[in-house]
Amino acid sequence: MAVPITEAYTLGFIGAGKMAEAIARGVDKSGILPASRMRTAHRTLARRQAFSSFGVHVYESNIKVVEESEVIILSVKPQVVKEVLSELKPFLSKEKLLVSIAAGIRLNDLQEWTGHGRLIRVMTNTPSLVGMAASVICLGELATTEDEKFVSNLFGAVGKAWTAKEKLLDAVTGLSGSGPAYVYLAIEAMADGGVAAGLPRDLALCLASQTVLGAAAMTIESGKHPGQLKDEVTSPAGTTIAGIHVLEKNGFRGTIMGAVMAASKRSEELSKHVS
Ligand SMILES: NC(=O)C1=CN([C@@H]2O[C@H](COP(=O)(O)OP(=O)(O)OC[C@H]3O[C@@H](n4cnc5c(N)ncnc54)[C@H](O)[C@@H]3O)[C@@H](O)[C@H]2O)C=CC1
Numbered sequence: 001m002a003v004p005i006t007e008a009y010t011l012g013f014i015g016a017g018k019m020a021e022a023i024a025r026g027v028d029k030s031g032i033l034p035a036s037r038m039r040t041a042h043r044t045l046a047r048r049q050a051f052s053s054f055g056v057h058v059y060e061s062n063i064k065v066v067e068e069s070e071v072i073i074l075s076v077k078p079q080v081v082k083e084v085l086s087e088l089k090p091f092l093s094k095e096k097l098l099v100s101i102a103a104g105i106r107l108n109d110l111q112e113w114t115g116h117g118r119l120i121r122v123m124t125n126t127p128s129l130v131g132m133a134a135s136v137i138c139l140g141e142l143a144t145t146e147d148e149k150f151v152s153n154l155f156g157a158v159g160k161a162w163t164a165k166e167k168l169l170d171a172v173t174g175l176s177g178s179g180p181a182y183v184y185l186a187i188e189a190m191a192d193g194g195v196a197a198g199l200p201r202d203l204a205l206c207l208a209s210q211t212v213l214g215a216a217a218m219t220i221e222s223g224k225h226p227g228q229l230k231d232e233v234t235s236p237a238g239t240t241i242a243g244i245h246v247l248e249k250n251g252f253r254g255t256i257m258g259a260v261m262a263a264s265k266r267s268e269e270l271s272k273h274v275s
């Protein structure tokens with residue numbers, strides 16, 4: 001019988017890397033759980049300090065993290081998940097809720113490696129650090145609706161969270177998991193374009209970032225189709241259509257679609273290589 005997660009829970013991170021830090025800091029900032037109720041472990045001093053600097057308890061071993069946590073976020077690279085879980089399996093009782101954020105690692109495999117199904121898979125992204133993540137949640141067989149609510153609240157505190165069937169998670173990974181990197185490239189390229197056109201670098205980067213933020217907010221808040229919003233920027237014989245012509249000639253949309261599809265495919269491949 002799965003024990004409901006109480007308000008006084010502790011949150012452990014197995015794998016104190018970039019994504020774990022973005023979640024831990026984001027959750028701490030959100031106010032729903034202070035860093036003092038979070039635990040992790042790492043072999044390097046630099047990563048231990050990165051977590052202890054904002055109040056996370058850092059232990060000597062992954063086992064201690066699991067023993068001391070009710071909810072465990074598995075945040076190691078997909079390639080080491082099986083090995084890490086083989087060590088932790090005896091300590092992962094059904095009282096504990098395991099949340100895997102590893103790209104491509106299926107619930108079936110996680111279930112086999114842990115010996116039980118009180119599992120939730122989440123594909124999130126690094127903007128959790130600033131409370132703007134996009135996360136998708138998939139429930140394992142033994143995860144309860146309370147577990148789902150709990151994890152939705154946790155990831156909802158660092159952005160927006162949706163629940164979906166696991167078969168969609170490779171596509172989610174290719175779109176929103178990897179997506180921030182595509183947008184960083186776009187921001188960098190827009191800033192470079194601004195510099196080429198004569199802007200100082202600092203101003204160019206601020207303008208590029210704010211423009212992406214503003215356009216994303218317009219898409220979400222106006223409810224308008226992005227094509228309509230594009231038309232509203234594009235005056236006849238104006239500047240925007242000149243820019244769009246260059247993008248279309250160079251396959252901009254096809255390139256972005258191809259990136260999402262390639263990353264989704266890679267997520268699918270990862271699942272096959274590790275099981
Ligand atoms: N970085 C991102 O934007 C996203 C990453 N993810 C997933 O999150 C997971 C972590 O990714 P990152 O944080 O980017 O990687 P990372 O390499 O920054 O973090 C993984 C950490 O795990 C540590 N580690 C390796 N073996 C370990 C072991 N046996 N015990 C404890 N720790 C160990 C590594 O030293 C490293 O610090 C991956 O599975 C990835 O697919 C999911 C969504 C987005």
Ligand SMILES: O=C(O)[C@@H]1CCC=N1
Binds near residue numbers: 177
């Ligand atoms: O590049 C990766 O494999 C991870 C998963 C999604 C974002 N970063």
